[in-house]
Amino acid sequence: MLDDLKVKIGPQFYQYHVGAINRVSLLLEEYHAKKILVVHGSVSWEKAKPKLTFLNEERYSFIFHQYTGECSYYGADLIVALSKQEEVDFIIGVGGGKLTDLVGYAAHVLNVNFGVIPTLASNCAPWTPLSVMYKETGEAEGKTEHFLRQAAFLITDPSLIIDAPVDYFVAGLADTLAKWYESDAILQQKDLINEPFLQLAGFTSKLCKEAITKDSAQAIEDMKNGKLSDCFVRLSEIVFAVAGMVGGLGDKYARNAAAHAMHDGMSKYIPESHQYLHGEKVAYGIFYQLALEEKWAMIDQLLPFYQELKLPMSLHQMGIYPEDEAVIEDIIKFIDSKEKVHLIPITITEDTLRTAVYQLEEYIKGKG
Structure with a gap:
């Protein structure tokens, strides 16, 4: 019998099919989210926006933050500071692996729930409750932040994923x-x-x-x-x-x-x-x-x-x-x-x- 095995299966909710992103609104309702920080990149963000219909719902208040391009402690600090300033109660990450890692770690530090909408199929970062840390220069920190908080949801659409490089x-x-x-x-x-x-x-x-x-x-x-x-x-x-x-x-x-x-x-x-x-x-x-x-x-x-x-x-x-x-x-x-x-x-x-x-x-x- 192992006494050091920690089983962390994955997100609380998962869907992947055309139109799946439409379900995000119901999940935000499930988590009683009101003020939501959306962390995004640049190119993938422009491609994803037409599918993010939940952004048009007036019952939710959205704040937007473009990340630096790295999953870094500096980048996490920016999210933490903005979330505290705006009294954010939920975070959504829209992007690739480094972005979803960054959102997971920042949510862990903040003690708030988060969900991810991947725009790439480049690794399993959206699924896993851990973050591989880098410096802003792109150099690896040589360490990984593990946490016990799972994503509230991982939802995306194959018609978005297929449009990636x-x-x-x-x-x-x-x-x-x-x-x-x-x-x-x-x-x-x-x-x-x-x-x-x-x-x-x-x-x-x-x-x-x-x-x-x-x-x-x-x-x-x-x-x-x-x-x-x-x-x-x-x-x-x-x-x-x-x-x-x-x-x-x-x-x-x-x-x-x-x-x-x-x-x-x-x-x-x-x-x-x-x-x-x-x-x-x-x-x-x-x-x-x-x-x-x-x-x-x-x-x-x-x-x-x-x-x-x-x-x-x-x-x-x-x-x-x-x-x-x-x-x-x-x-x-x-x-x-x-x-x-x-x-x-x-x-x-x-x-x-x-x-x-x-x-x-x-x-x-x-x-x-």
């Missing part, structure tokens, strides 16, 4: 693929394999992996053609919603391991990596974790998928291999400091973490 969706597919590769070896350990919520996490991660490796190419093609197909709707829903259940059910045993730790290390110590999306860096991180586990055959199995989706496979291929070897050392020490990395059932030291970086670079170079 395709590369964000591709990155989201890669980020979601990591769920299985990061968690499977951990969950298969003898002392964990019969834990019911961990079993559910494992089943969910497998669902994500199988759907993505099988149907991504078709979903991407449909998105490029603006075709609201069952395939696109299903895979986009897996990215921003179902994927979030893996960590929600499995907590630290099924959340992030070496692939995401490598993402965070790159984001913290390689400024040039900021040109790549979260999921693109995680895609490289999957290969890094497989190299760490010496699962070269799995890398070979994934190579055609990575090539088809044009996903990053090595630091050299990405053009961001650091000239200063001290940067690699900083990343290795950072990864080694992460508790969840050490849940992987292999010997993990700074030496093994370092060796995996160099071996992967050579291995991918050899696949030239």
